[in-house]
Amino acid sequence: MVEVLMLSMLHHPNLVSLVGYCAEGDQRLLVYEYMALGSLEDHLLLLPADADDGSHQRQPLPWRTRMKIALGAAQGLEYLHENTVIYRDLKSSNILLDQDYSPKLSDFGLAKLLPAPRTDYSSSSSRSSSSSSSKVMGTYGYCAPEYLRTGKLSVKSDVYSFGVLLLELITGRRAIDASRPDGEQSLVGWAARIFGDPKRFHELVDPRLVMAMRVPTTSELKQAVGVASMCLQEHYALRPVMTDVVVALSFLATDSPPC
Template sequence: MIVTITHIYELPKPPFLPTSLHLLREHQKLSTHFSFASINSLCRVRGFLKSSKKVDGGRKEELPGASPRRDAAIPQQPRLENQKPKVAPVETTNKKDSCKEVANNNNAAQAFTFRELATATKNFRQECLIGEGGFGRVYKGRLEKIGRVVAVKQLDRNGLQGNREFLVEVLMLSALHHENLVNLIGYCADGEQRLLVYEYMPLGSVEEHLLDLAPGNKPLDWFTRMKIALQAAKGLEYLHGEASPPVIYRDLKSSNILLDKDFNAKLSDFGLAKVGPAGDKSVSSRVMGTYGYCAPEYQRTGQLTVKSDVYSFGVVLLELITGRRAIDNTRCTEEQNLVTWARPVFKDPHRFQELADPLLLGDFPVRALHQAVAVAAMCLQEEPSVRPVMIDVVSALSFLGTGGPDAAAASFDDPSPPSNQIMVGENGNLHDEESTSERQRAVAEAIEWGSTSRHNASRGESVSSL
């Protein structure tokens, strides 16, 4: 076994404190308590808590904490000022306990037994079933161990990972924390069982309140819809830009956006998403998304990027605007695919109000509607490179979400460009040099103005051709 103590996240070159230990010879003579973390088969020992060795007569002599064997040939390295290894009271007794403690020491992903989760869900009774999807069933339960109601996802056993791979993935994903992500509380890996424990979202999914509205229930108002869109965009922006490595959601849809008691939106199932490599790109032999939400290039080639998620978000935003499903086989043929139906309208801003959900009864700011449609149209462009990145989508929707009814004051078809200075990068990203609030307004207006300008230009070309 090679042990390396490091004060930093990556393995140092050279190590601060390396030593080799032959376990078969030394396990009778040396007892060591230490904490460790394993990510992608990489073991990082963060610090010794206690060491001891046997001396004559069987008496144990305690060695100073955080110190290596005295008889080991170890090059001395100067300790960096104010740099202390993180330690935790963990004793390496067996594989199961080690995995449990590793999880508990990496952003509080707790390990639960199958018995605990079965008790919490009344042995996974049908009455506790609250959802079912491509990854498995979700049950509502109460865990007395932590004193809270939770959602327990029982993963489909077909094609399950091995225990080691599952634990590594849980460790990585438990480090993802954002107010617009459903919190992963813990997991169970007893035997062949694979379960994930999430915080419980009492209002269910956006789909239930938007597309499966029960008779007599009040439809979502415009500003609640835009708040949901903004919060979902913020969660996606975090996965793309702040998570390390970046996470590609892969299957964003309205049924995967959950709501708390105040209609705050959080992304779910991100823990089962594709973890993107360093290049933010992946190629899959099997398309895993949902038809109607998948980006066209992903369906054609299996190539998955963050821009694939941007397209899926555009579909969700269009659902929020229109109140229509991404795919609705109950409608006439030309209206069954939401994006296909909406594309001709995208080309004419004067028709944008045709896209508004009839259940809104016209109660929305006209200017805000036009800007929201323009954002959706940008996200749904066929060419991935010209779709915006999520940080710019968040900026545009932040302006819409805080604009209020006065957002409709300006004329939507004003051909003049916005006053803010906008720079459009080669990759379609928008940048300015203004404050955050001005940036939000600028991005929203730039997107709308660009859509209007393209429409006016196409009309000019048609007239000149005559």
């Protein structure tokens, strides 16, 4: 099983831990560490935007918490890429949260180990950073455009998916939402029309944060949107590596000033 193999050799604070597994007959069971708060999707995307009964509604995630989650997910991806693993299925439902809202990547069923380092020294690069697949896998709305078009998979494919995730954290919107008006159903397509105009960045902020009067500062929002837009560059070569993303987000995830 791919997931057992991956989690047996990969260990990081932002990757879910495999406690054990069972393989008996045609039955397969994986046991993970308990993640008390469920998935990011539960807290970010399944929370009604205009609840009538406020007493029974979960409060929106504070901006600082969102950025801490983004940073943790980025650190998990950075670790995978350093170990030549492409995650391939980054999305809010695959990010689990412990009791302190610390994120851990889960579900490594689609993860792909890049080809082994070259040993013939015929190239200046000793290891490959991409792979090709005849069958596109992953979740629609998160997949990089070059992967959808050609099946070419690389660490930059994960970077694109991270950009989508960061946009979800900023906006509180789903990557794809058919219930929204035309022109807004694709989160990336809608946001891309705003990226070029910093005066409109406030339109991207989750309305729940606005209602709770917990919006980020102009500087914080500009930096977060800037990171997301770089990750979502159409051409993969223009996207940053996850190490650069981690550095940028580390400033947004600090506890001061309070949000």
